[in-house]
Amino acid sequence: RLGLEASGWETIWANQWEPSTKTQHAAECYEKRFGGGTLVNEDINQIVERIGDDGPGPIPDHDLLVGGFPCQDYSVAKVRSQAHGIVGKKGVLWWAIHRILETKRPSFVFLENVDRLLKSPTAQRGRDFAIILACLSDLGYIVEWRVANAADYGFPQRRRRVFLVAHHVGDGSEPKWRGPISWMAEDGALARGLPGDGPSPSQFNPPDIKLQGDLAEITEGFGLGNLMTPFLSAGVMWRREVWTTAIRSVYSGPRKVLRDVLQPAKEIPESFFIPEAQVERWTYLKGSKNVPRIAKNGHEYLYSEGGIAFPDPIDQPSRTILTGEGGVTPSRFKHVIDAGDGRLRRLTPLELERLNGFPDGWTETGMPDGRRAFMMGNALVVGLVERVGRTLANSL
Incomplete structure (x- = not known):
């Protein structure tokens, strides 16, 4: 909401629900910072069950639907007793989003996920994204997607996410379709907002993928036998035809690094400094390893992992x-930096907020420091x- 309202959008309805916790820290923080009136702190799956096919329902009409959703099982099954014949798994957030789009058809959709979405599940690479x-x-949308690393656009955190933007065709808000090359290089919202080294003409003729069959058939057959996903770091889809390519970001503006968000030493609580007795344990966890292990079935194997910089470079x-x-x-x-006085320390909640571009103290609403860090781990830049x-x- 901070980023969208800074770019001219007005929020008229929002939903936040943490199913695994009794105290709704994120919702409390939201209302503390934005005030009441727009947030519904209720399971979205229960809300969409109250949406009728013709009535206004609990969600108002809107121009832009925005959402982030976890990587879950997006598969569908054919059920003869259902009116539409196809149903998604209950409780999977994507199907709640789909139900809203089915009844509201906003001009734009803006979604975010980890880039693993492009290649899940392991047994059928790319199936979930194809669905x-x-x-x-x-539902009548042209879709574009792009994997973006925030640091590539000057921000002080390396945070890769896949962004998906959909334009509803026929309501006058979408750019004129001049073909996939123009959309990827110039016309699409992501091409303009997150520019990259656009595709060459040879990469987009004919389409790389055609999504054929109903959703159940895609569930059963897409990606079978694939060792790699067919969906690359950028792409566009129109009328179920998909063009995709690898794109590198293009940016020449100012850049920030970790040092730019650090608080002065005098502001750091003692609890964030690492006791000398724990340094050896931290060093081991951050280092490379080759550890013999035994699986539950008795199989012996070697667990290996590379090292992580310790302390983190600022x-x-x-x-x-x-x-x-x-x-x-x-x-x-966890991040650990050299405090400059011979000691090591963790990052504070305020520094984590700065890494995501939030105002200082945004999550300081009474929640514990661990939950403040959790919120920033779930946030976008x-x-x-x-x-x-x-x-x-x-585009409006």
């Missing part, structure tokens, strides 16, 4: 913030959202 593309095509963008960033327990994935939001706002 999403087919769904959107059948003259580069940080690594990706993960949801387990908080807490004092030694971890391979605000400035990256703003770049895409601005291109969409200019």
Whole structure:
């Protein structure tokens, strides 16, 4: 919301629900910062069950639907007793999004996910993304996607995500279709908001993929036997025809690094410094390993992993913030920096907020520091959202 409202959008309805926790920290933070009136703190799957085919339902009409959703099983099954004959798995967030789009048909859709979405599941590489593309095509959308690393556009965190933008065809908001090359290089919202070294003509004739069959048939057959996903880091789909290519970001503006978000030493609470007695454990977890292990079935194998820089360099963008960033327990994935006085320390919640572009103290609403870190591990880089939001706002 911060990035979209900075680019000219107005939020009229929002949903946030944490099914695994009694205290709804994210919803409380949202209402603390934005005020009440727009947020519904309820399971979205229950909300969409109240949407009728003809009535207005609980969700208002809107121009842009925005959402982030976890990698889940998007497969569908044919069920003769169902009116449409095809149903998705209950509780999978994508199908709640699909139900909203089915009844509201907003001009734009803006979705985000980890880039693993392009290649899941392991047994059918790319199947889940193919289902999403087919769904959107059948609802009348042109779809573009792009994998973007925030650090490539000057932000102080290396955070790779796949962004998907869909334009509803026929309502006058979508750019004129001049073919996949023009859409990928110039016309699409992602081409303008997250520019890259556009595709060459030879890469897009004919389409790389044709999504054939109903959703159940795609579930059963797409990607069988594939060792790699057919979906590359960027692409466009129209009328179930897909063109895809690898694109590198193009950016020549100012760049920030981890050092730029650090607080002065005098502001760091003592609890964020690593006790000398724990340094050896941290060093082991961060280092490379070749450890013999025995599986439950008795099979012996060698577990290997490469090392992670320890401490983290502050003259580069940080690594990706993960949801387990908080807490004092030694971890391979938490950030640790040289405090400059011979000691090592973890990053504070405020520094994590800065890495994502949030205002200082945004999550300081009474939740524990560990939950504040968790929120930033789930968040997007605000400035990256703003770049895409601005291109969409200019399309209206």
